[in-house]
Amino acid sequence: MGAVNGTLAILAGEGRLPVVLAARARAGGRRVLAIQVRGASPQLAEAADVYVRTPLGEVGRLLALLQGEGVTEVLLAGRFSRAAVHGDLAGGDAAARRLLETVRDRGDQPFLSAVASALGRWGIRVGEQLAYVGDLLAPPGVLAGPPPAPEEAADVQVAVRVARHLADLEVGQTVVVKGGAVLAVEAAEGTDEAIRRGGSMAPGAVVAKVGRTQQDPRFDVPTVGPDTVATLAAVRARVLALEAHRTILLDPAEVRHAAQASGITVVAVDAPPLRPRDAEAGRS
Structure with a gap:
């Protein structure tokens, strides 16, 4: 994979993987925006250039953050409770509810693929974790x-x-x-x-x-x-x-x-x- 410019965002659930990804991306010269949508992590806050906590249901705010920080690539990493994610979106803003309505298959990979497609429509690429931790x-x-x-x-x-x-x-x-x-x-x-x-x-x-x-x-x-x-x-x-x-x-x-x-x-x-x-x- 060639060099990628712009800010890298990590949409982070719980666990250590987002921390490792952030540290390695920064070591490779990327500016990292960590958006914690599940739990809290002082370690991730330390590893990233910018650390923000926001519920996944606030899709409008998430998009504004990504665009405002000049994000060109997003990594999805960490543990996400399937029930909690669907609950956040169902009770979220209008953009969150529209996203949930477009997903017919609620399995993890089809659901995350739908998220990736939505980000792609906004001009943001979902990257591969293995580019950083292969x-x-x-x-x-x-x-x-x-x-x-x-x-x-x-x-x-x-x-x-x-x-x-x-x-x-x-x-x-x-x-x-x-x-x-x-x-x-x-x-x-x-x-x-x-x-x-x-x-x-x-x-x-x-x-x-x-x-x-x-x-x-x-x-x-x-x-x-x-x-x-x-x-x-x-x-x-x-x-x-x-x-x-x-x-x-x-x-x-x-x-x-x-x-x-x-x-x-x-x-x-x-x-x-x-x-x-x-x-x-x-x-x-």
Whole structure:
């Protein structure tokens, strides 16, 4: 991807990914406007040139901010509760309600694609997270802890297969399995709650977090970090399975240390790399 001029905006939910993106973009010479639409983050405020908190339902104000700051590119990053986002838009300004009315499929990727299309009509491009954190994609193999035992390896296969179907159906990305039985699947509650729910049923469970077969690299790329490992440790889960080349691994050294300390194996199963949308457009 070539050099991009103008201010980069990060439309931020909760979690650490927006902070990492802001820090890396600034280190690369970009001016960063962080718009926090979910939660609050002193770390993001410190990492960005400009930090603003505003509800997602105030679409008119968001657009004015983007245009007033000379934004040419937006990244969508962080955790967004599906129910909260739809609630914010339904109770938001006229522009927010119009946006919600245009979205027939309320799954995460179709919904975010509609947001990207709306921004495009306003002359603002939605960029790809991997342009800034592509080096954080998990490599294949065992990343922490001992190799999975045979029964755990079998559960990894089940969990990854079910999670991929789950993601393709726009339900969620995370599945918890023990002894070949699915204990929990992620829906609107998010990854951590799904892990807590499933892991509380049986210690030693396997957790898989997997993206869609046709994953859009602009948003909702599966992301794990030390907090994910801490959630597994709290319910005494044994294995965290990811897809190599398709999962962002935040703070890899800290993830390895936390996993080792908790007796958790982190394994990345081999998978086809995510394709940049620019490359896809060039083939179409």
